[in-house]
Amino acid sequence: MTVLEAADVTFRYPDGTQALTEVSVGVERGEIVAVLGPSGAGKSTLFKCFAGLERPSGGAVTVEGVELGALHGKERRLAQHRIGLVFQEFHLVGRATVLSNVLVGRLATANPVTSLVHWMSRRDRTLAVELLTRVGLGDQVRKRADSLSGGQRQRVALARALSQRPELLLADEPVANLDPVLAAGVIDDIVRMVREEGLTAVLNLHDVSLARRVAQRIVGMREGRIVFDLPVEDVTDALLAGLYANEDVAANAAHREEVAA
Amino acid sequence: MTATIDKKADGVSTDTPVAAPSRRDEIERLARLRRPSWGTVAGALAAIVVLGWSSSSSGFDGPALVEGLPHVGDFVSRMFPPNWEELPIAIELMIETLGIAITGTVFGTVLSIPLALLAARNVFPQPWIRNSARTFINVFRAIPELMWALMFVASVGLGAFAGTLAITLGTSVGMARLFADIFETADMRAWDAAAATGARKSQRVAWVLLPQQIPTMASYTLLVLDGNVRAASLLGLVGAGGIGMELNQQLRLFEYGSVMTIVLVVLVVIMSLDLISSTVRKRFV
Ligand SMILES: Nc1ncnc2c1ncn2[C@@H]1O[C@H](COP(=O)(O)OP(=O)(O)OP(=O)(O)O)[C@@H](O)[C@H]1O
Numbered sequence A: 001m002t003v004l005e006a007a008d009v010t011f012r013y014p015d016g017t018q019a020l021t022e023v024s025v026g027v028e029r030g031e032i033v034a035v036l037g038p039s040g041a042g043k044s045t046l047f048k049c050f051a052g053l054e055r056p057s058g059g060a061v062t063v064e065g066v067e068l069g070a071l072h073g074k075e076r077r078l079a080q081h082r083i084g085l086v087f088q089e090f091h092l093v094g095r096a097t098v099l100s101n102v103l104v105g106r107l108a109t110a111n112p113v114t115s116l117v118h119w120m121s122r123r124d125r126t127l128a129v130e131l132l133t134r135v136g137l138g139d140q141v142r143k144r145a146d147s148l149s150g151g152q153r154q155r156v157a158l159a160r161a162l163s164q165r166p167e168l169l170l171a172d173e174p175v176a177n178l179d180p181v182l183a184a185g186v187i188d189d190i191v192r193m194v195r196e197e198g199l200t201a202v203l204n205l206h207d208v209s210l211a212r213r214v215a216q217r218i219v220g221m222r223e224g225r226i227v228f229d230l231p232v233e234d235v236t237d238a239l240l241a242g243l244y245a246n247e248d249v250a251a252n253a254a255h256r257e258e259v260a261a
Numbered sequence B: 001m002t003a004t005i006d007k008k009a010d011g012v013s014t015d016t017p018v019a020a021p022s023r024r025d026e027i028e029r030l031a032r033l034r035r036p037s038w039g040t041v042a043g044a045l046a047a048i049v050v051l052g053w054s055s056s057s058s059g060f061d062g063p064a065l066v067e068g069l070p071h072v073g074d075f076v077s078r079m080f081p082p083n084w085e086e087l088p089i090a091i092e093l094m095i096e097t098l099g100i101a102i103t104g105t106v107f108g109t110v111l112s113i114p115l116a117l118l119a120a121r122n123v124f125p126q127p128w129i130r131n132s133a134r135t136f137i138n139v140f141r142a143i144p145e146l147m148w149a150l151m152f153v154a155s156v157g158l159g160a161f162a163g164t165l166a167i168t169l170g171t172s173v174g175m176a177r178l179f180a181d182i183f184e185t186a187d188m189r190a191w192d193a194a195a196a197t198g199a200r201k202s203q204r205v206a207w208v209l210l211p212q213q214i215p216t217m218a219s220y221t222l223l224v225l226d227g228n229v230r231a232a233s234l235l236g237l238v239g240a241g242g243i244g245m246e247l248n249q250q251l252r253l254f255e256y257g258s259v260m261t262i263v264l265v266v267l268v269v270i271m272s273l274d275l276i277s278s279t280v281r282k283r284f285v
């Protein structure tokens, strides 16, 4: 069954930049898909369209058959609740504890009045602590989020997204702010949790080897279009070289200019 | 400014001789920048005119001040020794003053938060909400607390209740403006992430915005409390409770020793409060 479906999605920013052109992609339940592509390819824009944070200028994005962009109010909130998001820069409340950051993921279904005074049900709190334990932060629940390391913060953000009990997990460059060793650890944790929870995941990555290691399918993007969409074993070095081709040329040219100057 | 020039001057001695003249030009150009521009001169003249006008309309009078100095000296000398029999009354009324200030600050702060949220663009992006909230705040902020006190004395009668209402109102609109600005400078990434989990706006305020901003808000609240104790010490002048009423009475009775005691009590309390609040505020930021 298709969990996420993009049909001819075109996206234009208000300033006229065409970031996506007729992007069509479907993600089946339980699949882990990596989106690769050079800087400016439109990966983040696609992520925002998938998450319902932006509405496509053309085409449609549906999650479990529902078009998020067309919903309003409570329906929209509940639809958003079924999609967990992980961002490059974590987006945590630094001064709040690790636990309360994770509980934010439970707010949509919590009592709207008592939750305002931070009273959450035992079930919600148990779930939050359990998820934190599973990402290796069981003994840090009372710590302030801004006292953690980068890798730990992203694990908190992962626990927040998972506490929503989502169907779909979307991550936009979740490890771009981390050093390579840490990055591999965090990606492994994300994928392990996605498998354990039986989720569907789309991960925007910039590291080809990480993508190859964790994804079942790789979508290559460039200049707002899909260049290839293949099972990981069919993604050849030649394809990847083509995906990043001119960027290397351009980067080298820029480098030469810098050296010359 | 001077530091920059010094650094450049150092550079002259170590640089090659060829580079030296251009450096010197640069120094002279910078030095010319120190000369007042026409704008500055015009501004200074305008300031002198405004000062002259305002001091004449304020009744400021040089010779009268000189003539009056012996009287001021006389007045001060009659304040000694302080009348310690006044002390228990002064302390009791100072406690009432603190009560007015603290109650007014607490209720005012609580009231100011919803108002500030309405006035913060990032919480309510609709311009009509923000503009009406800001207009409301600015209109009410323009009225001084002593005026509110006069109006409340007229409506709820003499006493501390009128003073508390005046401080509450003044604080709520004053703080609403401060808090709205604090909210607008908040980092909204966690707020957006919480929105994407499906959390309601009220929940985002309680779980994201307030936890992020509470140290700054608490720090400003303490600062405002300081100001409110000062304001509450004067409320008695218009009959709105606190130590000001007693001060006014003792002045009218020419009991300068008692006046001194009252002034001393106010002084000690405000200074200690200042000390405590600045210590506490340092721990917030
Ligand atoms: N807010 C915006 N307004 C206008 N143009 C934008 C905006 N955000 C992105 N773009 C443009 O849209 C295109 C796609 O950007 P996007 O951020 O989706 O790329 P990306 O693949 O995520 O790149 P990166 O790997 O650098 O994150 C780029 O040309 C970018 O300049």
Ligand SMILES: [Mg+2]
Residues within 6 Å of the ligand: A043, A044, A045, A173
């Ligand atoms: Mg991006």
